[in-house]
Amino acid sequence: MESTEDLVSISVTVNGRRYADQVEPRWLLAYWLRDRLGLTGTHVGCDTSQCGVCTVILNGQAVKSCTILAVQADNGTVLTVEGLAQDGTLHPVQAAFSEAHGLQCGFCTPGAEMLAVALLEENPHPTEAEIREALDGLLCRCTGYQHIVQAVALAAERKGRGA
Amino acid sequence: MNALIGQPVRRREDARLVVGRGQFTDDVQLPGMVYAVMVRSPHAHARIRGIDASRALGMPGVLAVFTGRDLEGVLGSVPTAWIPPNSDLKQTPHRPLAVDTVRYVGDAVAMVVAEDRYVARDAAEAVVVDYEPLPAVADVMAAVAEGAPLVHADAPGNIALHWKAGEVPDEVFARAEVVVRQRFRQQRLIPNPMEPRAAVAQYDSATGHLTVWMTSQNPHIHRFILAGILGIPEHHLRVVAQDVGGGFGSKISCYPDEALVAHAARVLRRPVKWVEDRSEHFTATTHGRDHVQEVELAGRRDGTIEALRVKAWANLGAYLSTAAPGVPTILFGLIVNGCYRIPQASTEVFGVYTHTTPVDAYRGAGRPEATYLIERMIDLFADAIGMDPVEVRRKNFVPRDQFPYTNPFGITYDSGDYERALQRALERIDYAALRREQAALRAQGRYLGIGFSTYVEMCGLGPSEVAGAVGFQGGLWEHATVRVHPSGKVQVFTGASPHGQGEETTFAQIVAEKLGVPFEDIEVVHGDTDRITMGWGTYGSRSLAVGGSALAVACQRLVEKGQRIAAHRLEAAVEDVVFEAGRYQVRGVPDRSLGFQEVALQAHLAWNLPPGVEPGMEASSAYNPSNFTFPFGTHVAVVEVDPATGAVELKRYVAVDDCGTPINPLIIAGQVHGGIVQGVGQALWEGAVYGEDGQLLTTSFLDYAMPKARFFPPIETEATVTPSPHNPLGVKGVGETGTIAATPAVVNAVIDALKPWNVRHLDMPLTPERVWRAIHGKGAQG
Ligand code: FES
Ligand code: FES
Numbered sequence: 001m002e003s004t005e006d007l008v009s010i011s012v013t014v015n016g017r018r019y020a021d022q023v024e025p026r027w028l029l030a031y032w033l034r035d036r037l038g039l040t041g042t043h044v045g046c047d048t049s050q051c052g053v054c055t056v057i058l059n060g061q062a063v064k065s066c067t068i069l070a071v072q073a074d075n076g077t078v079l080t081v082e083g084l085a086q087d088g089t090l091h092p093v094q095a096a097f098s099e100a101h102g103l104q105c106g107f108c109t110p111g112a113e114m115l116a117v118a119l120l121e122e123n124p125h126p127t128e129a130e131i132r133e134a135l136d137g138l139l140c141r142c143t144g145y146q147h148i149v150q151a152v153a154l155a156a157e158r159k160g161r162g163a
Numbered sequence: 164m165n166a167l168i169g170q171p172v173r174r175r176e177d178a179r180l181v182v183g184r185g186q187f188t189d190d191v192q193l194p195g196m197v198y199a200v201m202v203r204s205p206h207a208h209a210r211i212r213g214i215d216a217s218r219a220l221g222m223p224g225v226l227a228v229f230t231g232r233d234l235e236g237v238l239g240s241v242p243t244a245w246i247p248p249n250s251d252l253k254q255t256p257h258r259p260l261a262v263d264t265v266r267y268v269g270d271a272v273a274m275v276v277a278e279d280r281y282v283a284r285d286a287a288e289a290v291v292v293d294y295e296p297l298p299a300v301a302d303v304m305a306a307v308a309e310g311a312p313l314v315h316a317d318a319p320g321n322i323a324l325h326w327k328a329g330e331v332p333d334e335v336f337a338r339a340e341v342v343v344r345q346r347f348r349q350q351r352l353i354p355n356p357m358e359p360r361a362a363v364a365q366y367d368s369a370t371g372h373l374t375v376w377m378t379s380q381n382p383h384i385h386r387f388i389l390a391g392i393l394g395i396p397e398h399h400l401r402v403v404a405q406d407v408g409g410g411f412g413s414k415i416s417c418y419p420d421e422a423l424v425a426h427a428a429r430v431l432r433r434p435v436k437w438v439e440d441r442s443e444h445f446t447a448t449t450h451g452r453d454h455v456q457e458v459e460l461a462g463r464r465d466g467t468i469e470a471l472r473v474k475a476w477a478n479l480g481a482y483l484s485t486a487a488p489g490v491p492t493i494l495f496g497l498i499v500n501g502c503y504r505i506p507q508a509s510t511e512v513f514g515v516y517t518h519t520t521p522v523d524a525y526r527g528a529g530r531p532e533a534t535y536l537i538e539r540m541i542d543l544f545a546d547a548i549g550m551d552p553v554e555v556r557r558k559n560f561v562p563r564d565q566f567p568y569t570n571p572f573g574i575t576y577d578s579g580d581y582e583r584a585l586q587r588a589l590e591r592i593d594y595a596a597l598r599r600e601q602a603a604l605r606a607q608g609r610y611l612g613i614g615f616s617t618y619v620e621m622c623g624l625g626p627s628e629v630a631g632a633v634g635f636q637g638g639l640w641e642h643a644t645v646r647v648h649p650s651g652k653v654q655v656f657t658g659a660s661p662h663g664q665g666e667e668t669t670f671a672q673i674v675a676e677k678l679g680v681p682f683e684d685i686e687v688v689h690g691d692t693d694r695i696t697m698g699w700g701t702y703g704s705r706s707l708a709v710g711g712s713a714l715a716v717a718c719q720r721l722v723e724k725g726q727r728i729a730a731h732r733l734e735a736a737v738e739d740v741v742f743e744a745g746r747y748q749v750r751g752v753p754d755r756s757l758g759f760q761e762v763a764l765q766a767h768l769a770w771n772l773p774p775g776v777e778p779g780m781e782a783s784s785a786y787n788p789s790n791f792t793f794p795f796g797t798h799v800a801v802v803e804v805d806p807a808t809g810a811v812e813l814k815r816y817v818a819v820d821d822c823g824t825p826i827n828p829l830i831i832a833g834q835v836h837g838g839i840v841q842g843v844g845q846a847l848w849e850g851a852v853y854g855e856d857g858q859l860l861t862t863s864f865l866d867y868a869m870p871k872a873r874f875f876p877p878i879e880t881e882a883t884v885t886p887s888p889h890n891p892l893g894v895k896g897v898g899e900t901g902t903i904a905a906t907p908a909v910v911n912a913v914i915d916a917l918k919p920w921n922v923r924h925l926d927m928p929l930t931p932e933r934v935w936r937a938i939h940g941k942g943a944q945g
Contacts, residue, residue: 027281031280039183039278043187045358046441047863051864081182081183094182098177103180104405107408120911131872137866141411141837143837144838144839144877145870145872147832147833148872149872
């Protein structure tokens, strides 16, 4: 382990809970979430910021947590896939992914869901083309995307009706 | 009640996966765990003059550095598991870490283990390897040319195998009315499941047991091979693959890495984790395809095909991976006639060593390479005789009334109705209208193309006797245990090892229907060699056809046992008791009945069982299929080519697939979509590129174009149902159909669009540059 003088103190609110930690400046947010907080729902699928499976929402914006240092999240608010469901009730996006069969192996799913949450926040009634465009930051090797697109559309429809 | 087979039941694996609570290998965190990083060769071919690990070893937190020399006599070689007979296979040793020579970019030379992943990576960079670069060869045809650098001294001419099936005499071609010849390149692909490979190993020094969590499509095969490499008894090794983030063939193979990690855990007495990063995946995980094929077709002007002759050179990479020798031979060469009644056919294959990443199964494995060539040849033949490609297909289909049909290579297709699937697709796209639209648009300078692929594939691997006869060093049966607990709750233990296919759901559907037990009362357990008796895993679209059938047979055994117990309790003759919707009932006396779960309790209590019936309610089956299964269908792609840029737009995609009796249409649709998108990926974008020096130039998603959502219109799917006659469920499998069918459909469509420029053929991927060059006469091969 590195000596403690290299460590930086950070304080981050993750899924509504505040975490104070000492981190190395080079630690990536993705690994901090996974290794230090045990939030292994955020996956890592590449090392060139291209697959989007590590997507989380940082201060209201979808970001690739493999491309952000943990120290950059200091004083910030992070929402990960583990924070979507409330009191045991699935978030509409999660429910829609399951209902529309928007996942197979499930490895890209947390990233796909976070992208969908961010999209619907910004554009509550996306067209199919807009959904496909918004998914540009995501690679999924299993589903062929079609059911992911349908899941996002379904979530939008539900939210629209609920609102 | 309980009619669950055929219903779009929502997947139960989703409950954990949508909330981020899956258990993928990298999610395994153990106290005291340390991290391994591999040091890999940057050269395609080099002699290792020396390795200096002293600086790495001096870094704080570094526990060990292993080199090939350290492991000599400690770890065995990584074997291939497929030795096709009469192929003169040259098996060359594949050591877990290279000893004197590296043979591809990515070949591992050392493993560093450290307290934390960042330190391990820094230390790996500090390992100094003194290489003497040697001449290398990456291209399959260059490797068989005179004077090419040799990959292995004991494989002259770089020929790893030479295999033949069938024979078509030259006279057939000399006498034929029409002969069509074409050379095809099946480019090399990189599987890229979104989860990279990973392994975590833990050694229990008290018992000598090793547990390896790993990204596996077949944990029992991995246990079998790893035990051999590690030199430990198979029953001291436990392989666990809980959630696996896609495989597509790349997680079938047994690699050095998992053995190395297990060895490190054993030596260091600490749990060790290794996770491949994506760039590493590009070089260190097996690739797929990579053939050059020369194909000749002889036919008549009326559209009848008389003979097909195929000669192929398959790039196998630097070492023989697990199934590598079988993919371009058995899984390719025996079905090149596709769904057509071709009286004479032959295949000759050279498997070739090159200084590249080993090549093995990639979704479809051999069958896409076969389907592509025959479906392209059909279009070329149609063009040569001026006939509609649909008519040529129709004319040569194996007719519905000729099943089971034995093809020229002795493979017997179980059942089929190719005409019906084609007809359905033609109606769906309104073929005549589409051709009119194409003509009208052409007049306006817009170029639409329509491409067909009427495929058949051989899957549901397979009869174990056949596996043996074709040199596969394993069985291809599948094991299932159905355990009914005293409370009536059911656990199913399957040797299939799903990694996205949804068998926790479909298998529970089968059991619910067969036993009449509520779906919620059934749990499907997979991916753990300590919990599951035996298994051969998930690949070759076999899980449902073979694993599902094992399950159906085991359920039937339980139903029969229950029937004897129920008859005894109901004081009726066994023959008079019928089992329907989960209840045993005395025929004609509806109020004398017992539910299956009540009978199971009685079986466990054993207070009053009929003579000769043992207590308990558990049955197993080791189901060995009597044949492969042969899904088929028609796919149609409609594309538009922009002549100004060469860009290809996929406008419409219609897939009519027949995978036998459907179990879960939702899951089938998902498999079809995913497969098609991968197949289109090969047609239009994907391709691994090596430089002449053997450097892999595509080592990230930046240079290797993966399909994305916005490249696709909604895929339109339909089904016909022709049950397989030889398994109890009538299923055929659907995991690979899309990938097999889509590639030629799209290429045929693009070539159709390019008709006005008389473009006969273009090799994949059909990138804008390649298409633009073809249109503008700047050399067809970009
Ligand atoms: S892991 Fe972050 S983009 Fe791929
Ligand atoms: S579901 Fe497997 S990668 Fe998307």
